[in-house]
Amino acid sequence: MRAWPSPEIPRLAVQGPPVAVHDTSINARVTPSPEGPARMYVCGITPYDATHIGHAATYVGFDLLHRAWRNAGHDVTYVQNVTDVDDPLLERAAKVHVDWVELAERETELFRQDMTALRVVPPAHYVGAVESIPLVVALIERLHAVGSIYQVETDLYFSVGADPAFGAESGLDRATMLEIFPERGGDPDREGKRDPLDCIVWRGAREGEPSWPSPWGPGRPGWHIECTAIALEYLGGDFEVQGGGTDLVFPHHEMGAGHAQVADPGTRFAQTYVHAGMVAYDGEKMSKSRGNLVFVSALRNSDVDPMAIRLVLLRHHYRSDWEWLDAELWDAVDTLAQWRRALALGAGAPALPVVARVLSALADDLDAPAAGAAVQAWVDATLGHDALADASDAEAALTMYSVLDAALGLAL
């Protein structure tokens, strides 16, 4: 599938430090040290509605990692999926009487436009579930061969008991898993299952639903195995970072790791599991199913500067849970106007120490709020100078434009 165009990213004269991130599976900070390209898989959208601020926050969060790795001298191989066939998409399509393929294409295209406007660096491989069905079938065959798949009516299930490390990614106990599972697409009470936590990997064809042929009859992929199959195909096992929002810790990323580790015992799925916090609106997690949404495209259509949207996101640490407030957007608009005034002076307070501070803040678990504070200090110093004489850096604005763009994705 086509991704979106890449923004121009300035090359910085100095290299950033190695990048540390918080790994959910060990609840501690780690510093991946890739030998070749740094490999990252981030779970993409289910395209049945427009991109909301919560999605944007997650993708901007991982964009900071992408940029930090590049600034630390690594090439990055970034893969993202599109869940372009799944229950919520089919349900929405039926409800609004739109063909599901059309709905998915339309919302994916809007997502591309939103990501382009927010200057998110695109994945090298942007891969749909539908186009990956042969990969899913092949992975189920491998899992079947090692005895971890069983059939319930026309559906196939993965036995979580086949994975000795089941639970290691989320760190959750069984009671908590059982509580969360049905809230996130699981079916613990289905008759015929060996373990309530077993997850569906192939859903046999139902009347009125799309289906594709397989050795077990026509059907469509389960959600978790889609991401496992795509990640293994484009990145191989033991890649650096599996990412997404905290709503994917369990069951999605746990199951994904399970599928991969049972298919290829001894190889970790991902080295590190990184999760972005949840954005709320009106007191609850912003979600398509609840409908409490602020759409990126709606803001853009009302002439909001996408860089102001991005600045609001950057002012919250990617791991924190926070609530969208319109007032923060207007504050970001004012801040950008002030930053642009300082940059327009050309000369300013010394910029090289600011570059170092910005890069090291981002290498410290993507601390964009701290990076933003370093920029603000430069702006204050620059606008506060009466005569930009002694302490002045003639090239300051050029240096600042570059680091704002390369590290924070803010093109001012």
Ligand code: 5CA
């Ligand atoms: N297609 C699956 C992943 S394979 C999916 O979860 N799609 S989604 O459209 O529901 O979410 C897309 C991404 O945005 C996921 O990484 C999810 O974790 C993240 N996300 C969803 N809602 C929020 C929110 N309110 N705040 C932050 N991130 C969110």
Ligand code: ZN
């Ligand atoms: Zn996923």
